[in-house]
Amino acid sequence: MVAHAGVRNRPIGVFDSGVGGMTVLHELLVALPHEDFLYLGDTARFPYGDRTREELQAFCAEIGEELVARGAKLLVIACNSATAAALSDLQERFASAGIDVIGVVTPESQAAVVATHTGRVGLLATPATVGSAAYERAIASADAHVRLTSVACPDLAPIIQNGFPFDEQVMATVRGYCRPLAEAQVDTVILGCTHYPLVRPMLQRMLGPRVTLIAPGAAVARRVECALEARGLSSDRATEGDYRFLCTGDPEVFRAIGTRFMQMPLTSVEQVELLPAGSRSADLVAGES
Amino acid sequence: MVAHAGVRNRPIGVFDSGVGGMTVLHELLVALPHEDFLYLGDTARFPYGDRTREELQAFCAEIGEELVARGAKLLVIACNSATAAALSDLQERFASAGIDVIGVVTPESQAAVVATHTGRVGLLATPATVGSAAYERAIASADAHVRLTSVACPDLAPIIQNGFPFDEQVMATVRGYCRPLAEAQVDTVILGCTHYPLVRPMLQRMLGPRVTLIAPGAAVARRVECALEARGLSSDRATEGDYRFLCTGDPEVFRAIGTRFMQMPLTSVEQVELLPAGSRSADLVAGES
Numbered sequence: 001m002v003a004h005a006g007v008r009n010r011p012i013g014v015f016d017s018g019v020g021g022m023t024v025l026h027e028l029l030v031a032l033p034h035e036d037f038l039y040l041g042d043t044a045r046f047p048y049g050d051r052t053r054e055e056l057q058a059f060c061a062e063i064g065e066e067l068v069a070r071g072a073k074l075l076v077i078a079c080n081s082a083t084a085a086a087l088s089d090l091q092e093r094f095a096s097a098g099i100d101v102i103g104v105v106t107p108e109s110q111a112a113v114v115a116t117h118t119g120r121v122g123l124l125a126t127p128a129t130v131g132s133a134a135y136e137r138a139i140a141s142a143d144a145h146v147r148l149t150s151v152a153c154p155d156l157a158p159i160i161q162n163g164f165p166f167d168e169q170v171m172a173t174v175r176g177y178c179r180p181l182a183e184a185q186v187d188t189v190i191l192g193c194t195h196y197p198l199v200r201p202m203l204q205r206m207l208g209p210r211v212t213l214i215a216p217g218a219a220v221a222r223r224v225e226c227a228l229e230a231r232g233l234s235s236d237r238a239t240e241g242d243y244r245f246l247c248t249g250d251p252e253v254f255r256a257i258g259t260r261f262m263q264m265p266l267t268s269v270e271q272v273e274l275l276p277a278g279s280r281s282a283d284l285v286a287g288e289s
Numbered sequence: 290m291v292a293h294a295g296v297r298n299r300p301i302g303v304f305d306s307g308v309g310g311m312t313v314l315h316e317l318l319v320a321l322p323h324e325d326f327l328y329l330g331d332t333a334r335f336p337y338g339d340r341t342r343e344e345l346q347a348f349c350a351e352i353g354e355e356l357v358a359r360g361a362k363l364l365v366i367a368c369n370s371a372t373a374a375a376l377s378d379l380q381e382r383f384a385s386a387g388i389d390v391i392g393v394v395t396p397e398s399q400a401a402v403v404a405t406h407t408g409r410v411g412l413l414a415t416p417a418t419v420g421s422a423a424y425e426r427a428i429a430s431a432d433a434h435v436r437l438t439s440v441a442c443p444d445l446a447p448i449i450q451n452g453f454p455f456d457e458q459v460m461a462t463v464r465g466y467c468r469p470l471a472e473a474q475v476d477t478v479i480l481g482c483t484h485y486p487l488v489r490p491m492l493q494r495m496l497g498p499r500v501t502l503i504a505p506g507a508a509v510a511r512r513v514e515c516a517l518e519a520r521g522l523s524s525d526r527a528t529e530g531d532y533r534f535l536c537t538g539d540p541e542v543f544r545a546i547g548t549r550f551m552q553m554p555l556t557s558v559e560q561v562e563l564l565p566a567g568s569r570s571a572d573l574v575a576g577e578s
Binding site: 026199 | 315318319320322453455456457460488490491493494497498548549551552553554556
């Protein structure tokens, strides 16, 4: 399939509940330096980890439509809770427009199955992600002999999003999350929330030197590259891509924490008000014509 | 050799000009969880990157004696400028006391030679390190066919030590450092200052997906493990080790930036006044008897 030249150079849309998805965005910027990116952090409704499946499906539909209305040629759900709840829903929603939607659960599960030697894999994730059993299904589908031990970490994403004060209380909380994984003698741990790679050093120390930590960024970046190639949608420019940021909460807070996490200036941050899903299907069609 | 039980459980001494050496300390904590550590940041005399060889040899002798007087059973120079200037000097100084001194240049150079496919390796380092030609010698000794392209980065360690504001000016400065490496078409880049792994995401984006970044932490940790084993000096405890911090500058500034970089609370930070080297050789002997 050969796409219209204008479509090739549209941005890739990436979204998360906050700044955690920037760990995925970083890997995308490394792997695809000539692509433009449009990142949306739904900071006004952070965290997603305690939301219901229905809420997350509604949020993802609104965000997906916003990003597509702004020209996104592909969507990345850079949030595990949202992927677990809404990936197939979003894929169906945008299939007719030829817009692929890529999530973080399957690439991460496959990487964990490849990494483990003992067949004992651990998962640290939000209550919503653990409750969805999405990783159980993805792991079982990748290798039925791998046993998954899941731990819900209700406080970890908020600790990170709020700039993680590394005090004794935080350390004790995180140690408590790691304990069941040590008891289960896992040799591989899936960081099942895109915020968690930001505290990889702390987690690696607590889990010990013989545990491999799996983060989704690099595997997701390869999937995006393949998906763009398959549709003839890779950027044909040789210059460095552009990146813009949207958020639903305070843009200055987002800029400050995002600049630190991304290690680059977030020059363009715009606060956006999301519309109910379906209220502008005309834009969508126009965008794709 | 079987060491006295008390010696086995003494701390490992680790030092740097500032907080950069914490990237090495982190890998040591992961690899050797039962060891105690005593870290000294010579923050009052930061940065080391513009110091002469003679100055660095004097600083390292003072710090080495301080750490040994406080019981260190092995020393790690977690600073490339100091390693390049003073490693052999410090090794000679403590040889008779049976105290090994391990630096960062050789482990990193060997890792780079193993990683490169094209034989074109780059080095980002301080002016002192580049001027010493220590990496040229270490690389040539590891593989005479590998070509090294070195770039002195006078501003990068200070930018990181001061909490790196990721603004456009910083980005332009760092881009300028990376440009000669892109022109030389290197496929492997040595992060030749222990501060630089703290901005690995930024450097990976600027250097591109096909460049492998080499940091010394993991290779240094393996050398320390081997050296302790060889002397029968590994800790024989099963409990988690203890870590304490010393600095020559403001301890509160050190605690704040160190807590963020280490991702753990620095509960014990002591400001220390270093004595001229040689002024307490009696303590040294007493410590080893």
